Amino acid sequence: MPELFGQLSFPFFGANKPSPESASRSIALGDRIVPYTLRRAKRRTIGLSIDHRGLTVGAPSRATLRDIEALILKHQAWVVAKLDDWRNRRQVEPLQVVDGLRLPYLGGELEVRLLPLVGGRSRSIWADGTLSLCLKPGADARLALEKALRARALEDFAARLEAFTARLGVATPPLALSAARTRWGSCSSKSGIRLNWRLLHFPASVIDYVVAHEVAHLRQMNHSPRFWAVVESLYPDYRAAREELKLRAALCPAW
Numbered sequence: 296m297p298e299l300f301g302q303l304s305f306p307f308f309g310a311n312k313p314s315p316e317s318a319s320r321s322i323a324l325g326d327r328i329v330p331y332t333l334r335r336a337k338r339r340t341i342g343l344s345i346d347h348r349g350l351t352v353g354a355p356s357r358a359t360l361r362d363i364e365a366l367i368l369k370h371q372a373w374v375v376a377k378l379d380d381w382r383n384r385r386q387v388e389p390l391q392v393v394d395g396l397r398l399p400y401l402g403g404e405l406e407v408r409l410l411p412l413v414g415g416r417s418r419s420i421w422a423d424g425t426l427s428l429c430l431k432p433g434a435d436a437r438l439a440l441e442k443a444l445r446a447r448a449l450e451d452f453a454a455r456l457e458a459f460t461a462r463l464g465v466a467t468p469p470l471a472l473s474a475a476r477t478r479w480g481s482c483s484s485k486s487g488i489r490l491n492w493r494l495l496h497f498p499a500s501v502i503d504y505v506v507a508h509e510v511a512h513l514r515q516m517n518h519s520p521r522f523w524a525v526v527e528s529l530y531p532d533y534r535a536a537r538e539e540l541k542l543r544a545a546l547c548p549a550w
Contacts, residue, residue, distance in 0.1 A: 319500060321535035322364055324371040329378065330500075330535040333363065341366050345377040347399070347546040349539060382545045390548045392436040398548060400424075401451075402498030409436055419443035441550065445472055448492040455503060456488060459510040459529055468513065474550070479540065480505045482512035493550065497543050504536030 321330045331350035341363060342353040354363050367374060394409040408427040412418075417434055419442075420427040428439045453470055460467040469487030473480075479491045488509045494502045507530035515522035526533050 319498075321532065321538075322367055324368070324375055327375065328534040328538050329374065330539045331367070343367065343370065343374065345374065345381060347381060347543075349381075349542055350374060350378065378542060382542050384545060390437070390550055392440050399496045399543075401495065401502075402500075407440060419446075421447070444495055445492045448472060448490075448495045451495065452490050452502070452506065455506045456490075456510065459503075459506050460513070462529055463510055463514065463525070465510070465513050477544075479544075480509040482509045482516070484516065493547055496547050497540065500532070500536050501540050501543065504530055504533050504540065507533065 319330060320333055321328050323329075329350060331352055332348070333352050333354065335354055335356050335358075338353060338355050340353075341355070341358060343366070344351045344353070350367075352363055352367065392407065392409070394407070396407040398405045398407065403424065406425045408425060410427050410429045412429045412431050412434075417428070417430050417439060419439065420429065421443075426440070426443060428436060428443065430436060430439055449470070449472055452472075456470055457467050468482075471487065471489045472492040473489040474493070475491055479494060481489045483489075490505065490509070494505060507526055511522055511525040511529060514525050530536065
């Protein structure tokens with residue numbers, strides 16, 4: 296089959312009763328657990344596409360999950376190679392904050408608008424997938440954007456942390472944000488849990504995995520089998536989320 300920009304498309308002739316699922320899934324390809332997004336639509340082919348978001352499968356409404364995953368397995372060498380290509384890419388240029396910038400945000404996209412401020416103090420407005428930064432003349436848009444994202448990250452992560460500590464039956468520790476280049480979270484018995492604010496660029500499933508990972512350290516301050524058992528009890532699909540984190544980490548906007 297011809298390949299075009301990381302996409303493959305295959306005719307589908309099945310007529311079996313389809314699986315009702317149409318969301319985030321994962322599949323074992325060799326020794327790797329690969330997450331993918333399944334999207335059903337009125338179409339005649341099953342398409343595989345890979346970009347910075349990972350593997351996406353577009354399928355006819357009547358296609359069964361067995362048909363879909365059989366196709367992925369048949370072309371697993373192509374899938375794994377393309378995923379590795381994306382993982383190995385690195386952004387060299389730092390993020391340029393301009394009006395209309397689109398950023399990955401909680402599994403979707405966030406549009407950033409830069410608006411002139413008429414009187415008052417600079418402020419940020421969140422509405423319908425858009426973050427509007429109302430700035431004074433000469434204000435640093437990059438710093439304003441980071442400040443707004445950090446505030447949203449602290450609010451979002453705090454809710455997730457509270458939910459996972461309640462599930463584990465432990466007290467919620469203090470939460471702080473970090474900006475480490477390669478570390479997404481940490482846990483200390485003295486200072487609490489720190490989470491990288493740039494996790495906002497990842498889907499909720501990935502953020503939940505990182506939070507569950509750090510919360511599990513409240514019971515096991517190590518990476519022993521007992522620790523991973525706690526992680527699995529908090530987040531059963533952690534293996535797929537961990538693989539997705541590796542892929543998306545290489546493509547995170549360069550702040």
